[in-house]
Amino acid sequence: MQTKRKTSLLSLLLVFMTASLQAEVKTPAFFNDHMVLQRNISVPIWGWASPGELINVSFGDQSISTKADKDGKWLLKLKPMEANLEGQTLTIANHSIKNVLVGEVWICSGQSNMQWRLSGAFNSKEEIAAAKFPAIRQLNLTRTAANLPRTDVKGEWTVCSPETAKDYTAVGYFFARSLYKSLKIPIGIIDASWGGTGIEPWIPELGFNMVAELEKDKIELHKILPVNDKNKQKWNDYLDELESWLPGAEKRVSQGSLPLNMPDRPDSGMPVTHHGMTKIFNSMIHPIIPYGVRGVVWYQGESSWGQGDYYFFKKKALIESWRELWGQGEFPFYTVQLANLHKFNEKAEGGDGYAKIREAQKRSLELPNTGLAVTYDIGNPVNIHPKNKQDVGKRLSLWALAKEYGRKELVYSGPLFKKLHNSGAEAIVHFSHIGSGLMVGEKKGLEPVKKTSTALKGFAIAGEDQKWYWANARISADGKSVIVSSDKVKKVMAVRYAYRWNPIHSNLYNREGLPAAPFKSDNW
Structure with missing residues (x-):
């Protein structure tokens, strides 16, 4: 049936999208007041509009324009800018985004020890009261997962203050604070973290394709992707079912009722939760590409500790695929090595628990422009969420200051x-x-x-x-x-x-x- 559709599902969706965008040029949902733009690079600004529509963008002394393509998507780039502590207005068509700074932008990603809020850190009351840094901003992305890549994600930028800082990623905040105190320029952190997650949901399909050692994972992932004739037929059958379902669904919605019996997408055999391969990348990372960033700080591994050496290949897939998709070259990727946990093992050979995954994390230093913050001396043996996030952020910042910001005199790594x-x-x-x-x-x-x-x-x-x-x-x-x-x-x-x-x-x-x-x- 797929070759004879009078109106394909794709065409219907395009009609709906075009109608909704006809009256308004749209930008990603996380483009909002107080955002930070990355300095010294060409800054991507993008969104959606009616096909062929002219979009005007202005910021500072720059005014540029472009037209939406046939699918209604548009993208342009601001010329590289110096850091600026003074808030400016970014105007996109008739929409104004206020109090925008230019500085350094870092993605803070991983699981719960990255998600851990400043309100749960050591001396949280005093730290929050002292968090008066209007040049530090956080974008907190909505935690959501998807089977297929999405083009947008909700998120809100906030100005760092005693009223907002309690909800900042603690590691990200202390990392940003250390950078700000040294550089005296705006620092933006993008909180893209999710507690309890393994590394697999954060890796895109490209990552599994790039690393030969992940062949079995790629085969598992490709059981459902439209990468062969059999799977393409499954997806076309699914689209046929959706097309047949749409008229009845529209009728029920017009009557104020929920649609019934939406067809299920082809079964992947993977978890239906957010733990499946690619699912968090699809919904939290894919939508923010190609937002201008300096690099990534990553704190994850507790949920993957049993993988040992194999974890390195997944970490390699993560790093190399993110860099490839961002198109900003080999941007820095700094890892927090897991902290100490549980009782001391008296056997001299060791090898228990986190030992092997720490080796895998350290092995990521084989990849260019990577770093490692060692933390086994600042954890809590009875708590997987140690409260000392101050030293974690500080140790990460030493790598950035020495390697990215010219502080060559700094010793940034332990032996x-x-x-x-x-x-x-x-x-x-x-x-x-x-x-x-x-x-x-x-x-x-x-x-x-x-x-x-x-x-x-x-x-x-x-x-x-x-x-x-x-x-x-x-x-x-x-x-x-x-x-x-x-x-x-x-x-x-x-x-x-x-x-x-x-x-x-x-x-x-x-x-x-x-x-x-x-x-x-x-x-x-």
């Missing part, structure tokens, strides 16, 4: 494992990002890390028999490496550090107060 030098009963562990030197440190609450004289802990070693023992560890005299040994290991072949669910006793830092990332030198 990262570089290599193991075997020399018999003792072995030397070498690191990158040692700053001004290594130290044994102690972190208490929101206080800065302090150097201590206690023993260096958290290292385990194994010999040729691959049996693990806790190591005696000490920092070398020059402060650049760690020397490990055990009277139970004749020749050290491998070393692990903080490789467990709760590495709370691990205490290696650089002198700038950033913790060494957990690692394993072996592939056993």
Whole structure:
């Protein structure tokens, strides 16, 4: 029937859309007062109108125009602008968006530890009262999921104040506050987070297609997408059913009743909730592309911890596909490594709980322009939602300030494992990002890390028999490496550090107060 439709469903929908837009040029629902535009790039402005309609846009000293295409969509770009703390009006056709700033825009995405509000952070009462930063703005996107990509999503920009800040993402707020205090320019954060979600709903179809190691996921996803003749037939049958259903649905609506028996889309076999592959990307991320942004900060993994090493390939798919779709090059993508949780595992080999997914998160540093905020020293063993979001935001901001904003003097990462030098009963562990030197440190609450004289802990070693023992560890005299040994290991072949669910006793830092990332030198 699909080849003989007198009026296809697509045509009907286009008629309805054109009629609704005839009298008004529309922009995305999240284009509203107090928004922040990204500085120093060509800024995309887009929307919908009647096909061929002329759209005029003005902002500051710029006035540009374009025409809607045959489908009623239009897009134009403002020329790159310097940061501006003074609110201006963005005029699109006859619609005015007021108090618009130009500065830096970051997406804050992930699950509940990113969604966690400032009202639930340490010292929330004092922090909220002090949140008087009108140059910091948050766009809070409506949490919604969809089987198919959407072109719009609701969201509201708010000006940071004691009245609004309580509902800001705490990690995002402290990240933005640190950037603002250093840069003195507007900072916009886009809260695109959803508690309890795995990584799969955030990855678009493109991501599953881009990474060869995700072939089984791609096959599962493609069971229902119109990527072959069989599936195209299913979708055409579905569209035929919809076309037959529409007249009766319209009649019931005209009579003040709800339509009945809307046909079900082809069954995907995936979860009907928001947890299915691509579903949150479709409804929360796809609609905001290509909004001008600087980059992404990402806090997710608790719901995916059992995937271990496989998580890296999904993270790669996420990062590379978002970058590809945005078309802004390899924009920065900074990850929060999972905090400590549950009881301390006394077995030297570790490997329990979050150990493997932290390795996968750290492996994302193999991808260009990525960063890692290590947090196993600031979590809460009995709460998956630690309240110390101040240090999380601060550690993320160090990456941005050093890598994106020219603060080359900053030490932005804790020590990262570089290599193991075997020399018999003792072995030397070498690191990158040692700053001004290594130290044994102690972190208490929101206080800065302090150097201590206690023993260096958290290292385990194994010999040729691959049996693990806790190591005696000490920092070398020059402060650049760690020397490990055990009277139970004749020749050290491998070393692990903080490789467990709760590495709370691990205490290696650089002198700038950033913790060494957990690692394993072996592939056993």
